[in-house]
Amino acid sequence: MDTGRFAYPIVSAIFIFLIFSQAEAYDTLDPTGNITIKWDILSWTADGYVATVTMNNYQMYRHIMSPGWTLGWTWAKKEVIWSMVGAQATDQGDCSKFKGNIPHCCKRTPTVVDLLPGVPYNQQIANCCKGGVVSSWGQDPSAAVSSFQLSVGLSSTSNKTVRLPKNFTLHGPGPGYTCSAAKIVPNSVFLSSDGRRKTQALMTWNVTCTYSQMLASKNPTCCVSFSSFYNSTIVPCPSCACGCKNTNSCVTSDSNILDVVGINTPTANNAPLLQCTQHMCPIRVHWHVKTNYMEYWRVKITITNFNYLSNYSQWTLVAQHPNLNNVTQVFSFVYQPLIPYRSINDTGMFYGIKFFNDVLMEDGPDGNVQSELILQKDANTFTFKEGWAFPRTVLFNGDECIMPPPDTYPFLPNSAHARTIVLSTLAAFVHFILLAFW
Incomplete structure (x- = not known):
């Protein structure tokens, strides 16, 4: 009997397990x-x-x-x-x-x-x-x-x-x-x-x-959804991204439990009390490709809290995208490039402005914060094709968020609609110029 054939897969599996178990505590960013x-x-x-x-x-x-x-x-x-x-x-x-x-x-x-x-x-x-x-x-x-x-x-x-x-x-x-x-x-x-x-x-x-x-958690704690101006499709967070919905893990917005005095007071041992969603994540980050200008493009970021128990104070959002080295302006959030550990500066941190939006409130009407950023295009790399305009990695409060599968990203329309995109891009550029000199 050739025991080598069976030993090799076992040794390989152990080796891979050790690599990933160590890598889990190593943050490449x-x-x-x-x-x-x-x-x-x-x-x-x-x-x-x-x-x-x-x-x-x-x-x-x-x-x-x-x-x-x-x-x-x-x-x-x-x-x-x-x-x-x-x-x-x-x-x-x-x-x-x-x-x-x-x-x-x-x-x-x-x-x-x-x-x-x-x-x-x-x-x-x-x-x-x-x-x-x-x-x-x-x-x-x-x-x-x-x-x-x-x-x-x-x-x-x-x-x-x-x-x-x-x-x-x-x-x-x-x-x-x-x-x-x-x-x-x-x-x-x-x-x-x-x-x-x-x-x-x-x-x-x-x-x-x-x-x-x-x-820290057996399940992820955040997920990412996508949309764009050039496609009407909204790509949601993957189903069950942070666990699957059941009667014990979430509540509807009209539940009587939300009227209990002190229900929103955080404690170290409280499990999240989540709004029932198809993704069941406490935090959803939505990245929307909003506008295309001649030399710039614009992104809107929305962070939504689905946890009825917790405010997220001094929250942080980290995104990795190759065009973040050309951020021109950020509205409503503080932006700080992270010290690059690779050959390019493609990672940045966003966080709230003190006493304005540095606290992400619990689930409800005020349970979201939003910002927009304008990025200058790099003529050698910029494209809307194949999901290039969407981030490679997103982290909230240091935890990596679950992303949609790449083949579901909003795609460019076919050539029949190309003229419409050009006209909308030109109109947006004129609007941007008018605002700049108003």
């Missing part, structure tokens, strides 16, 4: 993106140390939205948290063996959350108390950080004997992050407020957490 958690020991105490924990979000377009991050770990020995500033443990645990001074948390596996805005000043430190909301690095680097301070007891009291915590977990706010083991790194250096004096931590260790969409 943001390959260096991660959340780095840094522990800086600032001083030693009688039975432990005081440390500042800083969470830096180095992901270009993936942020942590309400209800915020949750950080956990396992103590190496029998450490306790005497006190915290800027955050709190969700469970104190069994502290019955202590008399008089009771620790803030006695659990061997503490779970910590950020404090809410507005707490008393003596409970705050810099970069704390934002309800766990952390911006993406590409959106706002100054807000892509969160910090807290803790006093640890029943621990070693020198950098030669202290034991590093292990088994770090990060939810932001749901699952999806995998964290490395803590690693000792060069001590952090700090500058005084006047910039004239340097100090350094007594000991520093880092933990790196990376995101996997496959770990």
Whole structure:
């Protein structure tokens, strides 16, 4: 019996599985993106140390939205948290063996959350108390950080004997992050407020957490639909793109459940409460090729929220298209090209304008945001043929959206209608010129 014939497909299958399982946590559009958690020991105490924990979000377009991050770990020995500033443990645990001074948390596996805005000043430190909301690095680097301070007891009291915590977990706010083991790194250096004096931590260790969409959700969380001015067909999101409709997974717009007080308040454990659709996605992105000018073309983007439970604050939309290197104007959204990791700059990030449309409301009349963009044509590559005008990849809040099959994209009409397209293009161009000089 030739066992080689059977072994080869098995080995190949295992090899392919390993590649794709690793690739799922590797984002080709943001390959260096991660959340780095840094522990800086600032001083030693009688039975432990005081440390500042800083969470830096180095992901270009993936942020942590309400209800915020949750950080956990396992103590190496029998450490306790005497006190915290800027955050709190969700469970104190069994502290019955202590008399008089009771620790803030006695659990061997503490779970910590950020404090809410507005707490008393003596409970705050810099970069704390934002309800766990952390911006993406590409959106706002100054807000892509969160910090807290803790006093640890029943621990070693020198950098030669202290034991590093292990088994770090990060939810932001749901699952999806995998964290490395803590690693000792060069001590952090700090500058005084006047910039004239340097100090350094007594000991520093880092933990790196990376995101996997496959770990975050068994189903995709967004889909894309298409339409164009040159074809009356609207290409919808694929059916069951984010799961299939059943009586337990969605509600109709006239359901009585929508009248329940507090139904729209987000929590970390809430499953989406979706409007019944054929795609069953919380988010739909619609890309409409709107107008053809002589040297430019115009696209309208609409993002619709079908989730009755969640507002999407500080949302981000990433699109990959070869003509994004020639964006001329963007209306209603902020646009930022992403640092290219390929030979061409074909990827950009869109997000809302603060206090205007940076919050995508839950399903309902206000549950959508829209923008239009004008792009200059590249004479060597521009065409409306074969779906070229539609994006190659779309991500919402860092998760890749399901696209329609390429053979369903709106197609150009046949030559009998060519004169109509030319006339409509000329009329649109004249209209554009008139608006420009009005």
